[in-house]
Amino acid sequence: MSESLISKIGVLTSGGDSPGMNAAIRAVVRTANHYNIECYGIREGYNGLIHDDFTRMGPRSVKNIITEGGTILKSARSLEFKTTEGRKKAYENLVKRGIDALVCIGGDGTFRGAKIFSEEYGIRVIGIPGTIDNDIFGTDNTIGYDTALNTAMDAIDKIRDTATSHNRVFFVEVMGRDAGFIALNSGIATGALDILIPEKKDSIEELFATFEKAEKAGKSSSIVVVAEGEQLGSIYDLAKATKNGFPDYDIRVVVLGHIQRGGSPSCADRVLASQLGYGAVIGLMEGQTKVMAGMQSNKLVYTPIEEAIKKHNEIDKNLLTISEILAI
Amino acid sequence: MSESLISKIGVLTSGGDSPGMNAAIRAVVRTANHYNIECYGIREGYNGLIHDDFTRMGPRSVKNIITEGGTILKSARSLEFKTTEGRKKAYENLVKRGIDALVCIGGDGTFRGAKIFSEEYGIRVIGIPGTIDNDIFGTDNTIGYDTALNTAMDAIDKIRDTATSHNRVFFVEVMGRDAGFIALNSGIATGALDILIPEKKDSIEELFATFEKAEKAGKSSSIVVVAEGEQLGSIYDLAKATKNGFPDYDIRVVVLGHIQRGGSPSCADRVLASQLGYGAVIGLMEGQTKVMAGMQSNKLVYTPIEEAIKKHNEIDKNLLTISEILAI
Amino acid sequence: MSESLISKIGVLTSGGDSPGMNAAIRAVVRTANHYNIECYGIREGYNGLIHDDFTRMGPRSVKNIITEGGTILKSARSLEFKTTEGRKKAYENLVKRGIDALVCIGGDGTFRGAKIFSEEYGIRVIGIPGTIDNDIFGTDNTIGYDTALNTAMDAIDKIRDTATSHNRVFFVEVMGRDAGFIALNSGIATGALDILIPEKKDSIEELFATFEKAEKAGKSSSIVVVAEGEQLGSIYDLAKATKNGFPDYDIRVVVLGHIQRGGSPSCADRVLASQLGYGAVIGLMEGQTKVMAGMQSNKLVYTPIEEAIKKHNEIDKNLLTISEILAI
Amino acid sequence: MSESLISKIGVLTSGGDSPGMNAAIRAVVRTANHYNIECYGIREGYNGLIHDDFTRMGPRSVKNIITEGGTILKSARSLEFKTTEGRKKAYENLVKRGIDALVCIGGDGTFRGAKIFSEEYGIRVIGIPGTIDNDIFGTDNTIGYDTALNTAMDAIDKIRDTATSHNRVFFVEVMGRDAGFIALNSGIATGALDILIPEKKDSIEELFATFEKAEKAGKSSSIVVVAEGEQLGSIYDLAKATKNGFPDYDIRVVVLGHIQRGGSPSCADRVLASQLGYGAVIGLMEGQTKVMAGMQSNKLVYTPIEEAIKKHNEIDKNLLTISEILAI
Missing domain, CATH: 3.40.50.460 (Phosphofructokinase domain)
Known part of the structure; x- marks a missing residue:
């Protein structure tokens, strides 16, 4: 891998929590560490970005969290981040620390915030789909589903x-x-x-x-x-x-x-979260921005955040038929 | 063990179901079989008694049910058994088949029915406490709790x-x-x-x-x-x-x-149910009636059903103190 | 769906058991019933075929088995089916009952048997990948994995x-x-x-x-x-x-x-097994034979059994890298 | 409660780990805190005592550990503590910090060490039975069983x-x-x-x-x-x-x-561990020493450590009979 474009990143979880978010955080932190990228955990989603609640994270900060539900970074829905003042403060905090890019773990709302923020300030962002609802386009499954x-x-x-x-x-x-x-x-x-x-x-x-x-x-x-x-x-x-x-x-x-x-994530969710956390950091290193990392047919893919928000995974019509035939 | 007083028994589950009821049924059926007592399963609690819903059960009828929640005999709350007509029909069905005694698995309401029935018709009954609520006197724990x-x-x-x-x-x-x-x-x-x-x-x-x-x-x-x-x-x-x-x-x-x-019963519940199912049959063989089989300090005890209904296991005051001290 | 080519099918499980085999059997039986195809369960894999151990199965025969590990049809590795005499007897039993096609649930060995049998006697066969090892080509995951x-x-x-x-x-x-x-x-x-x-x-x-x-x-x-x-x-x-x-x-x-x-199958395995059981019957109805039903990227696909046996799902090299980076 | 005899205590886990040890540590720490007793966690059993590996613990140090298997204090079998030199160093470390009493969580070997240590140096000790084997006299169940x-x-x-x-x-x-x-x-x-x-x-x-x-x-x-x-x-x-x-x-x-x-402790184990952790601190406050806290018939009891080591919980002969009758 050639010289990375980034040297410092932040990671946050936002929106409703889902099992496997911790596994994703762990993967982001350890992959960053592996490639000599400094990593900061931001607490309570975009609120922490605004209120400067950052912690330097190293490989030992994420010890044993792969088994745990919830998110050690905590999560929140941030009303303040929907205001231009809020996002301005957030940007100033990133600049102050020299952070180049953000990994945003969450769902639709999280991605919308990331997109606007990136468009306004040119900050590089990558999304990881963390929600139990599985309603995000660009990945076969979301983390926690x-x-x-x-x-x-x-x-x-x-x-x-x-x-x-x-x-x-x-x-x-x-x-x-x-x-x-x-x-x-x-x-x-x-x-x-x-x-x-x-x-x-x-x-x-x-x-x-x-x-x-x-x-x-x-x-x-x-x-x-x-x-x-x-x-x-x-x-x-x-x-x-x-x-x-x-x-x-x-x-x-x-x-x-x-x-x-809640609950300890399943094996599939832990592996998926590990792949996407890894994929997010790799993506940023390769110059990706305003995309979401997803897995499709066991392959890492990057989907423009805009598309991930607009489109939706569709219910398999076949499954509806199957459910009717097998029920009785 | 000397000659048994009983040669045919019925077993039923009544009231809200609880995990371990199947383990208790299994224990009743297999213990009865071991001592050459014929055993009949009665479906849907006292309703089955009234509507003559009996099945002859042998050791293979209860194969693998120890792991299953619910009750294969089904359960119900019987309004009809609260009437004298209902109980009369029930008695006639027992007489017709030559059944000497009943094992009634359930809670308070189940035991009340058993007591009245026994007092009216002299039929021998023994109770097994099966309820998740643990509110039955005469046993440290109820089955399912x-x-x-x-x-x-x-x-x-x-x-x-x-x-x-x-x-x-x-x-x-x-x-x-x-x-x-x-x-x-x-x-x-x-x-x-x-x-x-x-x-x-x-x-x-x-x-x-x-x-x-x-x-x-x-x-x-x-x-x-x-x-x-x-x-x-x-x-x-x-x-x-x-x-x-x-x-x-x-x-x-x-x-x-x-x-x-619901759910597959815990080890403690399966063992407890096995002990009480065994204990109920042994109790009947030894001449017990209008009692409930319970475990206290790992010992099998028989408590008069009247007492089991009237008294209640009390909440341990110490536990309340502990809960307050440890919470914060 | 136009007139079906088949009117009677058999279903068997063979090789090492895996959680979800019962869910697959249930799906085969109920889908067959839905399309007015008679369905026979064959016990202990190919041995039951040889020794004429068939049972007529209807929707109620598979009640509640979706939650259970193992296989109600039992499984075995059949040495006798590797002999021409064995297969001849098996064929005669099918002819005798007028069975048109077989659904064979298992792994590599199971499919090899099905393939030879089909080639020798023209009997139509379809495979369902049931093994915890996930080493079958033609499906993202095998049932039980x-x-x-x-x-x-x-x-x-x-x-x-x-x-x-x-x-x-x-x-x-x-x-x-x-x-x-x-x-x-x-x-x-x-x-x-x-x-x-x-x-x-x-x-x-x-x-x-x-x-x-x-x-x-x-x-x-x-x-x-x-x-x-x-x-x-x-x-x-x-x-x-x-x-x-x-x-x-x-x-x-x-x-x-x-x-x-062992163990009760996960949600993913139960759904996969339901899809493949359904897909196997549909495949037979549509004229498929000597294929395996699989799911790839949430789509039902049929792969020639020959290919399913010869090729193998490959370990994702990326996962090896991820495992190394995230371990410490 | 009148004035306590103790003002500083240490807590350690020793021998094989068992699920619920963390719940016991939590109960010791929070009960001590409640009664204004300073509490020190000692790492790796008696080894930490010898090598002065103490940490001051407050209510927040034991946050959320009630759900976790293993022991956050770590455990070990200490050969050094079997020597007089080892125990001398251990004693000096306690004196240096002004620690009055020890809560020792473990099994037979743990209690033997505590007893000798107490006899040699007059330090007050209380045991909590933490072992999956249930072979400790003086309690109906051991923590983890x-x-x-x-x-x-x-x-x-x-x-x-x-x-x-x-x-x-x-x-x-x-x-x-x-x-x-x-x-x-x-x-x-x-x-x-x-x-x-x-x-x-x-x-x-x-x-x-x-x-x-x-x-x-x-x-x-x-x-x-x-x-x-x-x-x-x-x-x-x-x-x-x-x-x-x-x-x-x-x-x-x-x-x-x-x-x-391993594994997250069951409800019964978490409650038992909470009761015994609480009981150990209360016991020390009331002047108990060289005893083990246990629960018998839902009552807190203190058994001389000597007895706890010498005697053993006996297998219930009835259970053997039951196992034979119900197996087939």
Whole structure:
């Protein structure tokens, strides 16, 4: 590798935390160290950039964090960074320390901030997709998604025990405000009778038809997995409507909530985070900027941040078919 | 062992399911088989008794179920068994098959049904405490309690990742309508800042004082574990009141719900269930009736069902002190 | 979909079992049922084919098996199927029942058997890659691989606790006789100091140099992950050689062994198995034969079995670099 | 509580690490802090005492360690502490810092060292039983035992998947050089066909008779759990002998090894460790010395260290009976 364009970088995590962010931080810090690039950790996302909350990080600062959920740099949504004053302060702090480039780990909002900041001040930025929602274009999976899938699945498996023992119908809400990836995959993995996601036009009539089909097939208990962002109504509304339609059903609602964001990352997430943290530093060294590092078909790819924000990973239509055929 | 008083028994699970019920069923069936007692599984609790839903069970019928949550016999709360007609039908079904005695796995309600039935018809009954709530007198732990503790703890550990990463306050509701065992123990195990349970008189003032103390001690995030049956108000009320008192706090609510009832039982629960299933059959063979089999200090003990229902395991006051001292 | 070419199929699992095989069986059975194809389960791999051990399977036969490791059809390595007599008997049993096609779930050996059988008797076959080793060409991942990675990782995480507490060096052997995928990925995920795999030429000198580098960097404990098929010597030889080179080291050896084959499949494995089970039946319906169903970049692809056997997924050289850079 | 006898204490972990040691350290540190007692952490057991490796610890030093396996103070077996010179240096270090008392977390060997040291120099000591083996008298369970049971059980559950799928016999070795607690309880919890432990006189003839009985009962696969300290022979010898006796058996050996020592502690272990850490400090404050803090029937008890070393928790004979009756 020829002489690097950069000598000092900062790394931050922003937006909702996801399992594997620590593994990504570790990879950024150690790869930087390997190539003699100074690395600074910035606390609480863009807030730390504005309030000058930087720490010099070396290989030992990230010892053993690969196993830990959350982010040791902490995360936040920064309102101040949305103001020109905020970004000005942030820039001055970078200049003061001589930092050439930023690695920004997070989702859509994080990337939007990075893009504007880079356009305004010419600072070089590279994004790493860290979110459980998997709704970022330019990478097969986002960091944390695989762990969240397993967490949701384990929870639904447990709920299945009670559903089966009591011949009950459970409506289970999983995370995903704009995307049904978690719902669709955890639903298939747990044999959910139906899966309701924002990407698909659902109707109560179809849901009821599915219940009727299930009864005919001899199923005595069922789980319906619903994404947070489902358009048909809240999970409580759905449960109520179902009770009206099927008064004999013993129905329960579970909202899995924040357990889906935490936990020790899965092997796939740790490896992905290691690849992307490495890839981000390499990218910066090779002159990349305003791109996101991603993995597609086991290959490191850089996607313009603009594209990563605008486009979205699409739900695999085939998976919808599979979920219907295999449920009963 | 001298000649047994019984030659045919039935086993059923009733009330809320709990992990380890299957291990208990397995132990009843295999112990009965070992002593040449015929064993019948009765489905859906007392409903199966009334509607004659019996199956002959042998050692192979319970193959591999020791690892499974829920109950293969299914469970239900039977309104019909609360009527004299219902119990009469139940009795006739037992007479018809020549069944001498019943093993009833469940909680308070299950035992109450067994007691009345036995008093009315002289049928011999023995109870096995299967409930995640641990609120049954006469045994150190109930079947499923240890598993539920670990499930609640794992979930709260995951929530902790996000709480720490975002400097948030989480209110987490765990199961326990009448008893704070799950809340108290999972709270201590996860370093909860405060633990609110029905057995303790809590006040908003004390809760606020605890938050203030935590702030002074430098804690930047906190988890408050609340038992379902807490008297101070719903978890949403508590969160709202806290937001009013501490407007800067970033507060979230998670209701763990039914994930706490399911899952593969822990080693302690499988062993306990094996001991109690064995102990129930042995007890019947030795002439016990209207008692509950329990383990106290690693010894098998039989407690009159009446006592098991009336008295309650008490929360260890020492644990409350410990939880306060260790939280900060 | 136009009229199907097939009306009766058989499904079997052969070779070493892997988590997700049951999910694949379930998908085959339910997809077949959906398209009105009769489906027979064949027990113990090719042995069941020879000894006529077939069971008619419907949607309810595969109820709840998606969560279970192992294979309900059982698996075996069949010596008899390597003989022409064996295969003749197998063919006659298929003819007798009017079975048109076979879905064969397993690895290299399984596919070799399927290929010969199909060539000899014109029976239509489709393969599904089920093995934890991930050494099958034509699919990004094999069924069971992701689960095995997580199992190996969890085990090594636990070992790390003791390594750190006692300042020890652990050599940990993971599965992979011909392939280093499990070793490489679980090693990266656990921050292993070094990873020894058959695909890479290792030397004791390099291993020793790595230990020296780690010492200089201030590491007080280390884990070396070694694939079963490593060429440099057995794990015990490596430990002994290291003890000779570094007499002060407190060294331990752990062979993870068969725990890596079992367990409830991960979400990724259950979804993959569902996709491939579905894809296998669809493939047969569309006229495919002597191919393997695989997933590449989230797309269903069919690869000639011959190619799947001959070629191999290659270790990503980038991952080797990453593992070295991030370890210290 | 009246005026305390102590104002400065040290805490150390010694011997093999066990999950929950960190929770015990945390409880000691925070309880001491609560009662205004200065607390010092001593690294690497008695070695740190000799080599003056002390750190002042406050409530924040033990933040979040309750979830972690291993010991942040590190552990070691100290040969030097067995010499009078070693102990003299240790004493001088305590005097120099004005430390009044020691909390020693570990097993038999740890307690022996504490006892001699206390007798020689009048230093006050209290023990906390931290070992996965559960072989310490004076407490129902030792810290780490419950976690180790669950780890062993989870591993054997996974092995069961393969055993069942391939109709195999597995010999699985679990930890326990002198005690069969882990073997007996994990064996019952996993439905092991036979359980071989040092406390019971086993014979090959009986083992063979059990295999024959299992065959007759229709079992097609089996697991035999063997404690490390089993007297009948090594697990490899047992497997070989069985192969000679039953040449048709497909036999495998798995040695679980060090995975049993690590991992995030179970809820029961975290609570137990919290109780004992608290109890140790309270005990010292109340004038206890040369005792071990333990929990018996949910009550805090202090047992003379001498007794804790000499006596042993005995295997429950009832459990042996239960394991035999339920296995088939």
